[in-house]
Amino acid sequence: MTETILVTGASKGIGAATAKRLARDGYDVIVHYHSDRDGAQRVLDDVIAMGRTGRLIRFDIADRDATRTALEADIAEHGAPFGVVLNAGLTRDAAFPALEDDDWDAVLHTNLDGFYNVIKPLVMPMIQRRKGGRIVALTSIAGLAGNRGQVNYAASKAGIIGAVKSLALELAKRKITVNAVAPGVIETQMTDELPADEVKKMIPMRRYGTADEVAATIAFLCGNDAAYITRQVISVNGGML
Numbered sequence: 001m002t003e004t005i006l007v008t009g010a011s012k013g014i015g016a017a018t019a020k021r022l023a024r025d026g027y028d029v030i031v032h033y034h035s036d037r038d039g040a041q042r043v044l045d046d047v048i049a050m051g052r053t054g055r056l057i058r059f060d061i062a063d064r065d066a067t068r069t070a071l072e073a074d075i076a077e078h079g080a081p082f083g084v085v086l087n088a089g090l091t092r093d094a095a096f097p098a099l100e101d102d103d104w105d106a107v108l109h110t111n112l113d114g115f116y117n118v119i120k121p122l123v124m125p126m127i128q129r130r131k132g133g134r135i136v137a138l139t140s141i142a143g144l145a146g147n148r149g150q151v152n153y154a155a156s157k158a159g160i161i162g163a164v165k166s167l168a169l170e171l172a173k174r175k176i177t178v179n180a181v182a183p184g185v186i187e188t189q190m191t192d193e194l195p196a197d198e199v200k201k202m203i204p205m206r207r208y209g210t211a212d213e214v215a216a217t218i219a220f221l222c223g224n225d226a227a228y229i230t231r232q233v234i235s236v237n238g239g240m241l
Contacts, residue, residue, distance in 0.1 A: 031043050082133050086138060091150070119167070137164050145241050168231035181218055
């Protein structure tokens, strides 16, 4: 029986690359999106073109009730997924004195509360399958080392690392692994406005990473070869840290 993995924020960027890589590796994929239905549909079309099955699911990960309702309905119809990749997230960058209350709240509610909002409805159904499972959460180099202008984002991503390490301890005996992937500077729509020449000087490899490189690491952690890897944070950052 083919296993199914939910990928949040899968309409573009790292999420889209991950959904397609998982399909290539033989998984069926639940493609989550919040606002970009067209992008999500294109990803789903690619998943199906690779001979896998999949479906779209829509909710705002910052909205606890909406997230729970959507996931519980999906589980009732299709059963619990084997795994989940927590990729969806938000940035609102500014120097700390210039941060507005809403900049702090929006990023924490989306990135950190989103971890809870998505995992909470899934965890018991995943346990009850008694077939093990995989949870991979996207953190960031900012969560490990901090970054100027990203106090809110770094706090949310550092919180995810703590949550991953704790949840991994609770789920290890259930054969559900819980890991984090910490990208550095990855070439996506979010990097379009960065001063590329200056940023690349900070990266030992002198280039941005690609979404496919991050997706490959996530896919490895979802696979059988990573069954004994849990409670880890794997960096994909070209040697920045």
